[in-house]
Amino acid sequence: LAERRVYPVHPDFRIIGISEPPPLTQATASKWLGSEALAMFRVKSLSDLTPAIELSIIHSLYPTLDGSVSLNQLIQLASALRENKNDTTSQSLAQSLSTRQLLRIAKRLIDTDTALVELIKKACLYRFLTPLARNTLEEQLARHHIHPTNSTTDTATDWSRVRSVQKQTVEELALVPDILFYQNKQQERILSAMLADYTCGEHL
Numbered sequence: 001l002a003e004r005r006v007y008p009v010h011p012d013f014r015i016i017g018i019s020e021p022p023p024l025t026q027a028t029a030s031k032w033l034g035s036e037a038l039a040m041f042r043v044k045s046l047s048d049l050t051p052a053i054e055l056s057i058i059h060s061l062y063p064t065l066d067g068s069v070s071l072n073q074l075i076q077l078a079s080a081l082r083e084n085k086n087d088t089t090s091q092s093l094a095q096s097l098s099t100r101q102l103l104r105i106a107k108r109l110i111d112t113d114t115a116l117v118e119l120i121k122k123a124c125l126y127r128f129l130t131p132l133a134r135n136t137l138e139e140q141l142a143r144h145h146i147h148p149t150n151s152t153t154d155t156a157t158d159w160s161r162v163r164s165v166q167k168q169t170v171e172e173l174a175l176v177p178d179i180l181f182y183q184n185k186q187q188e189r190i191l192s193a194m195l196a197d198y199t200c201g202e203h204l
Contacts (some may be wrong), residue, residue, distance in 0.1 A: 015134060017041055019033070021084040026156055047081075051075045051076070051078075051079045051100055052104060054075060054078075055071070055072075055075050056100055056101065057099070057103075058071060058075075058103060058106045061103065061106075062107065063108055064107050064110055065106055065110065066110065068109070070109055070116045071106060072108065073116065073144050073145065073146050074097075074102060074105060074116060074120070074146075075102070075146045076144050077120070077140055077141070077146065078094065078102060080140060080143070080144070081093050081094035081097060081140060082094040087136075089132055089133050089136045090136060090140075091141075091160070092133065093124055093136065093137055096123050096124040096125065097120070097123060097124070097182045102122045104123070104200070104202070105120070105123060107200050110197060111196070111199045111200050112196040112199060112200070114196060115148060115149045117141060117146050117147060117148050117149075118145055118148070120137075120141070120146065121137070124165075132161060
């Protein structure tokens with residue numbers, strides 16, 4: 001069996017499956033989890049995380065954000081969108097601010113100098129939102145006192161940071177795209193965003 005790469009499974013080995021039911025629409029009215037797959041697991045329903053629990057999770061992972069005003073504003077904004085269950089627009093925006101996205105935004109608050117409002121808009125794909133969704137998000141941002149700062153338009157320091165990154169040597173050159181960037185404000189912002197992803201470990 002060992003020669004055929006067939007090995008015994010440890011008695012403590014477990015497989016955990018995590019899923020979330022789709023919205024109750026006509027297309028998903030049927031059972032979304034079949035009886036065959038359901039019989040393989042012991043099902044346990046988990047309630048949604050409260051803002052206090054989310055805040056404690058973020059504090060445990062990023063202690064430097066303890067007492068951060070920006071983090072409290074972010075949690076309050078996400079909670080306000082989730083609580084408005086009768087508004088489909090608010091619920092759609094709330095899905096963009098899941099716990100995982102809140103953790104990503106919190107990490108960017110530490111590793112980059114990007115303003116909170118820009119991180120929220122990026123998570124919600126602000127450029128692709130409908131006018132109604134944009135207005136809803138802008139109202140919630142203003143209600144929670146989340147406003148742009150001057151640092152969001154200053155790209156000179158970002159360009160100097162981009163130029164300070166050392167060139168990496170790779171084995172497969174064919175996998176590295178040959179892209180030419182010019183020193184202008186639009187491409188500086190693109191390079192700055194790429195550098196932020198690289199700093200946070202979210203690059204490809």
